[in-house]
Amino acid sequence: MKTGNWDINVGRFFPIVLCLWTAILCLSAGRPLEAATLVPIDVEIIFLSQKVDLPPALSNIDSVPDDAGLMGARIAIGDNNTTGRFLKHKYSLIEETLAADANVAEAFARLASEGGKVFILDLPASSLDIVRNHAKAGQSLLFNTRATDDRFRSKDCHDFLLHTIPSRAMRTDSLAQYLITKRWKDWLLIVGSRPEDELFAQAIRKSAKKFGADIIKEKKWTGEHDARRTAQTEVPLFTQGIDYDVLMVADEIGDFGDYLMYRTWTPRLVAGTQGLVAKAWGRPIEQWGAAQLQERFLKESNRWMLSRDYAAWAAVRTIGEAVTRTKSGSTEEIRKFIASDKFQLAAFKGRKLSFRTWNGQLRMPVAVMSARSVVAQPPLKGYLHQRTELDTLGLDKPESSCGK
Amino acid sequence: MIKTTFSAFLFLLTFTAAATAQTAYVTNEKDDTLSVIDLTKMEVITTIEVGQRPRGVYLSPDNKTLYLCASDDDTIQEIDVETLKVRHELPSGANPETFAISADGKRIYTSNESDNVVTVIDLENRKLAGQIDVGVEPEGMAVSPDGKIVINTSETTNMAHWIDSDSLEIFDNSLVDQRPRHAEFDSEGKQLWVSAEIGGTVSVFDVKNRQEIAKIPFAIKGIHKDRVQPVGIRLSKNGRYAFIALGPANHIAVVDAKTFEVTKYILVGRRVWHMAFTPDQKKLLTTNGVSGDVTVIDVDDLKAVKSIKVGRFPWGVAIRP
Structure with missing residues (x-):
């Protein structure tokens, strides 16, 4: 396990500048006024993704698109290049998708030996662990755009691992802030049988404690029946005799959560992984110019933008922003700038985003959404923090051993 | 339709009765309407239907024509201020957000936010005169008083692009x-x-020399700095003040245009984006999107004197003598 403060320089860095022409070549003569001397920079970003074998979920109305994450990265590359055109900066994306049973360590080593320095890691947690253990400090800049596991933000850290996808804790904290603001404090927690469901449940329990909700009762959903057919008879009995405000569900793959809604014994709301959800991105987000990004994404991809796409977009834009501001393609310069208080990213969330220095998490508002509307966008008014109220969501510095 | 005609008729009556009154035109982004305000009475005298999602709005230099972006109709509408009828729809390119008119009234430069271009329209023959590739999500537009330089700002590229109005080429870019x-x-x-x-x-x-000579920060007591979001800018002709609309901070910053110091914050309506001076520069109007109103500021006293209810999500404002 590697732990370390990613904002302290402990390693060697290699430039990702692949070409440096003389400045004279960049200027075209004959214009009335001439641009300042520009040094060309080529930035190569590797998008490393992996397929995952998922068991069939009972709710099969939305399948995960094959290009989830990738389309977000591609659109951000386009954005970076549109900007880069004016500065002679060029960005390219090397795309690699691994099979579910691929040797991740080997793939990563190969890409690194071919000169890969900046990685967008659209990987499941187990594969992120492999990369984390193989990446040498100082040699690469890694962006986790998929794994929401809190352990990567609390103990399983890496000096140069940044996270642009919100953690489970950020998502459940966001939900908790909203539910507590509404005074819906008594929760019934229903947890699915997969390991990720338990991790989401842990995050819910922690958020409940942090913001003052009570988990009245916890129940396990074992999924012995096809809920599509039997929910009407099963769910009322399953929720009978319990007095609660909100049914919190932990069902990450969408196996049964959707079938809890409207079927509870008493008329109660469902929140968590289904019903009212808190996510980095979703279809209803349109404020703060987000409609423009949604429109661009839809046009390019023929589907709606997912949180994984948003995280990959934000990662590639982070690199673009750092290169633009530092006018440098060196990994070290980029990393230093991202860690500095000068870094800010406008990312359609109504305020500038920056990275937490202790664990590399991109701090951001996390929208609380129903299927067709944004209900709230925590951090909400009244939740204060000495640093920034964005740090009321997710693991705060004292809760994380990263960077110590 | 009947309603509109009748409103226009009423407006004409009112207008004839007070021919010298200053008139403000406010685009209501989520109502697809234009509110017409009589500034003597300080009230809306008529509301007309315009194209979909109206945003940027400016008058021609001779004050006879009102132009507005009907973003979702992919056009800039040309409205006769006497009749309040749409005279023409200009070839603005897709999704125009806002625009600038050259001082000679011959050209409009508009930003097409989803296509990363600026479109140039020749106003004499109402034809497309060119397009310029700019950064991601172009928005702000300005033309220098001599008409030689056109500026576009791109929201995701974070630059001001300096465009030569003769060659229609970018000659410099300033990061902001x-x-x-x-x-x-x-x-x-x-x-x-x-x-x-x-x-x-x-x-x-x-x-x-296109060098940055000042960068002005803002700080309002009791409002988190992330909520202080400058959008609209108006500079007084005498060079004394800059007024900056601060969005969800619900204030206008008054800046000393010589020292670049903020001297005052004026509380206005919610989510204030754009502004316009009356031609005599004695009053400044602000569009407050979330509260759906316009605040009138007395420029001598630097005080908000009146709030006028308009439509849903007012975006821009233009004022005619």
């Missing part, structure tokens, strides 16, 4: 803070002011 929304030249064309909404700053450039 995150999400630049608006650009404004001073009356002499010596300075360019650019607001960065998410960055929370306004940058001032010397037009001659």
Whole structure:
């Protein structure tokens, strides 16, 4: 396990500048006024993704698109290049998708030996662990755009691992802030049988404690029946005799959560992984110019933008922003700038985003959404923090051993 | 239709009765309407239906024609201010957000936010005169008083692009803070002011060498700095003040245009984006999107004197003598 403060320089860095022409070549003569001397920079970003074998979920109305994450990265590359055109900066994306049973360590080593320095890691947690253990400090800049596991933000850290996808804790904290603001404090927690469901449940329990909700009762959903057919008879009995405000569900793959809604014994709301959800991105987000990004994404991809796409977009834009501001393609310069208080990213969330220095998490508002509307966008008014109220969501510095 | 005609008729009556009254035109983004305000009475005298999602709005230099972006109709509408009828729809390119008119009234430069281009329209023959590739999500537009330089700001590229109006080519780019929304030249064309909404700053450039000469931060007691988001900029002709609309901070910053110091914050309606002076520069109107109203500021006293209810999400405002 590697732990370390990613904002302290402990390693060697290699430039990702692949070409440096003389400045004279960049200027075209004959214009009335001439641009300042520009040094060309080529930035190569590797998008490393992996397929995952998922068991069939009972709710099969939305399948995960094959290009989830990738389309977000591609659109951000386009954005970076549109900007880069004016500065002679060029960005390219090397795309690699691994099979579910691929040797991740080997793939990563190969890409690194071919000169890969900046990685967008659209990987499941187990594969992120492999990369984390193989990446040498100082040699690469890694962006986790998929794994929401809190352990990567609390103990399983890496000096140069940044996270642009919100953690489970950020998502459940966001939900908790909203539910507590509404005074819906008594929760019934229903947890699915997969390991990720338990991790989401842990995050819910922690958020409940942090913001003052009570988990009245916890129940396990074992999924012995096809809920599509039997929910009407099963769910009322399953929720009978319990007095609660909100049914919190932990069902990450969408196996049964959707079938809890409207079927509870008493008329109660469902929140968590289904019903009212808190996510980095979703279809209803349109404020703060987000409609423009949604429109661009839809046009390019023929589907709606997912949180994984948003995280990959934000990662590639982070690199673009750092290169633009530092006018440098060196990994070290980029990393230093991202860690500095000068870094800010406008990312359609109504305020500038920056990275937490202790664990590399991109701090951001996390929208609380129903299927067709944004209900709230925590951090909400009244939740204060000495640093920034964005740090009321997710693991705060004292809760994380990263960077110590 | 009947309603509109009748309203227009009523307006004509009112207008004839007070021919000297200053008139303000406010685009209501989520109502697809234009509110017409009589500034003597300080009230809305008529509301007309315009194209979908009206945003940027300006008058022609002779004050006879009102232009507005009907973003979702992919056009700029040309409205006769006497009849309040749409005379023409101009070839603006897709999704125009806002625009600038050259001082000679011959050209419109508009930003097409989903296509990363600026479109040039020749107003004499109402034809497309060119398109210029700019950064991601272009928005703010300005033309220098001599008409030689056109500025576009791109929100995701975070630049002000300097465009030569003869060659229609970009000759320089200035990086500013995150999400630049608006650009404004001073009356002499010596300075360019650019607001960065998410960055929370306004940058001032010397037009001659395009160097940044000031970056103005804002701080309002009791409001988190991330909510202080500068958008609209208006500079008084006498060079004394800059007024900066601070979005969800619900205030207008009054800046000493000589020292670049903020001297005062004036409380207005919610989510204030754009502004316009009355032609005598004695009053300043602000569009407050979330509260759906317009605040009238007395420029001598630097005080908000009146709030006028308009439609849903007022975006821009233009004022006719």
